[in-house]
Amino acid sequence: MKHVKEMVAEANAIVDHMPAAEAIALHGADGVTFVDLRDPRELARDGMIPGAFHCPRGMLEFWIDPESPYAKPQFQSGGRFVFYCASGWRSALSAKAAQDMGLEGVSHIDDGFGGWKKAGGPVGEKPEKK
16 A cells, blocks of 8 residues: 555655745746645635635646646646645645646645745635635
8 A cells, every 4th residue: 555645755756846935935926826725614714825726636637637628727827836735745746646747837835834824924814605
């Protein structure tokens, strides 16, 4: 059996990643899209990085693939993508999946949204419940 820690380590060995303290410098830069992979309940509880695009982890591959009926234009922009989750595990696996699919300019925050808040990164308001 392969354990999730091994999968995350393997992903981090091949995808670009950085601590939140470095990612803060990219926030608001032209051509950079922060992608929040967390569950909607996490967003409602903790808020999110201002201006981030929310992509639930379960939809990532469908939203990236331009031939999918669920494809999102945000992933067709050709810019840089900074994925994040709560602690950096889901974002590592997501960045690897995106890279495997051919999406360029992908990186992830290896200490996640928790690291972002600890480093003093801005946090937007919590989305309204629907």
